[in-house]
Amino acid sequence: MLTDKVAIVTGGSRGIGEAIVRKLASLHANVALVYQGSKERAERIANETAATFGISCVAYRTDVSSFAATKALVRCVRTDFGRLDILVNNAGITRDGLVAVMGESDFDDVISTNLKGTFNMIRHAAPLLLRAKGGTIINISSVSGVMGNPGQANYAASKAGIIGLTKTVAKELAGKNITCNAVAPGFIKTEMTQDFDNEAISAQIPLRRMGSVDDVADAVAFLATSSYITGETLKVDGGIAM
């Protein structure tokens, strides 16, 4: 259980992040849900989650790619909740295209949100975790970052960068009782993958199905309740990257 712990979950207004919010709340953590554009949806999820699990859940609008905005967010969470124990960096975007024709802004936007956004949150949350002498950071990577994926040079680079960032942060903070791990999902059914051909993709996956958001949330909860795993990248991919 995570009773009385406080978690920040970025990208909590949809898909995998929403499932992570609900899962951590079901373990009695209080949750700061970070979203960018989906205000009504984020607030509805926060209210429903708080009422269902009897914890505190508050939605915060923040662009994770902004160093200044993420600094202000972490300060707000500290003021509102008084502590921080778990940081889940889940917010992410895709702007797919072949590398020979990829636009500069498509590369920059994906790196800014996925990789720099993860750095920004860790940078501002780390001092709180250090002062608390413990905590855990979980970064959502992707099997694209492990294996590469045609059409996703920007995304795969951002997600591979997250794995290097995770290992470095794990080494830097291990002596202070702070763990840092990555979760690398494969094909998960969300809005991000809604246009994918389910049958064609399932045929490539050893377990013969796309994953659910709960498959990923369960892995995050496992890492959030583990104390002796750090620097790891846990694939949740039906075996596609083995």
Ligand code: NDP
């Ligand atoms: P969705 O597109 O369904 O949701 C993305 C979430 O990120 C939303 O909550 C969105 O907020 C938020 N977000 C996007 N940009 C920003 C930003 N700049 N600042 C703050 N929040 C932002 O994504 P998924 O649930 O599918 O994916 C979640 C994570 O899992 C991502 O990191 C993705 O790369 C990764 N992943 C997903 C896979 C899949 O198959 N779905 C596979 C492998 C990895 P809002 O709703 O307010 O716009």
